[in-house]
Amino acid sequence: MSQRMPVKAYAPASIGNVSLGFDILGAALKPLDGSLLGDEVTVCAADEFSLQVTGRFADKLPGSLADNIVAKAYHYFQQQLAAKEIVAGPVKMLLNKNLPIGSGLGSSASSIVAAFDGLNQFYGSPFNRNQMLVMMGELEGQISGSIHYDNVAPCYLGGMTLMVEQGEQITTQLPVFDDWYWVSCYSGLSVSTAAARQILPKQISLSDSIKFGRQLGVFVDALHRGDRAMAAAMMTDVIAEPHRKSLLPGFDQCREFAMQNGALAFGISGSGPTVFAVTDDLAHAEQIQQFLASHYVQSADGFSHICKLDPDGSICSEGKELGTV
Structure with a gap:
């Protein structure tokens, strides 16, 4: 297997759960x-x-590079190559860490996906997409305590993904509405996935279980039918938000403002503290973004963006000019 030219991989931030789809x-x-x-x-x-x-x-990030998730991704990738009896030379890697840790934006997933995608491209793509997803999920699980794909899958594949985990199929892509704006705001605080899981109840009620299943089913159906109003109406969280919002100062105030000013939905991104609002009007998106930047951001690390859903996911580029790392 021949080595490739230097490769740079970019992996976008992601919203886990999207309110109504806890972990899936x-x-x-x-x-x-x-x-x-x-x-x-x-x-x-x-x-x-x-x-x-x-x-x-x-x-x-951790002070020791050995504890960095990109280093762990490299060694894990090499183990998987060895299992395929593929001998590959060492590499030097550069991580440009643009996402905050514990932000609810899939920070660890972004590093994992960019590392694996870059390595796979560099070594001539020895693994297919499904194999890559399995590897990404396993490494992500080592960090959060359980394997879940709601960040690594959209980060890698783009768009909106529903976890299938049936046989060899990990996920499926869902249709999305191109005219929806997704306002994302990170408060600047940090909430670990493990801590956010500990605050959740160990069991949920039968009524909440039924509502969760109904919402998810109707939401997926509405996406396929192009029913924007019905899809938006389903975007409420009966599993995590009632408990996790206590970790997020100003959450209720910001949700109230957003919903009164054109938002179709408002929720917690992943484990938080990042929140997101969905609207179909750019002027409303700008108004909500300004309010969140003023009232939800808690430190200089915080930020807010008006986004669309990224259809591409992880992107690799290669060339000699990248070899200056």
Whole structure:
């Protein structure tokens, strides 16, 4: 197997759960202003493995590079190559960490997807998409404590994904509405996935279980039929939001403003603290974004973007000019 030229992979931020699909629904984000809301990983040939970390949130990562998830992705990838009896030379990698940790934007998933996609491209694509998803989910599970694909799947494949996990099929792509704007706002605080799971009840009521199933079924049907009003009406969270919103200062105030000013839905992105609002009007999106930036952001690390759903997911580019890492 021949080595490739240096490769750079970009993997977008994502919304896990999308309110109504706990652990089984996810969506990739793409800011309208063209900013990179996602991590980048560059892979180059080297005599020995090394990792360099840069970017806005690089200083929030573990001090030891051995504990960095990109390093773990590299060693995991090499193990999988060895299992296929493929011998591959070492690489040097550069992580540009654009996403905050514990943000609810799929930060770990973004690093994992960019690392795996970049490595796979660099080594000549020895793994297919399904194999890649399984590997991504397993590594993500080591961090969060359980394997779930609601961030890695949309981050890798783009758009909105529904987890199938039946036989060899991990996920399926859902149709989306191109005229919906997704306003995403990170407060600047940090909420770990493990902590956000601990606050949830161990059991849910029969009525909530029935409502969860009904909402998800009707939502998927509405997407396929192009029924925007019905799809939006289903986007409420009966599983996690009632409990997790206590971790998010200003959540109820911001939801009330959004829903009174053109939002079709408002919810928690993944485990939080990032929140999102959906609207079909750009002027409303701008108004909601300004309010969230003023009333929900809690620190200098916070930010807000008006997005569409990213149809592409992870993107790789290659060329000699990338070899300066």
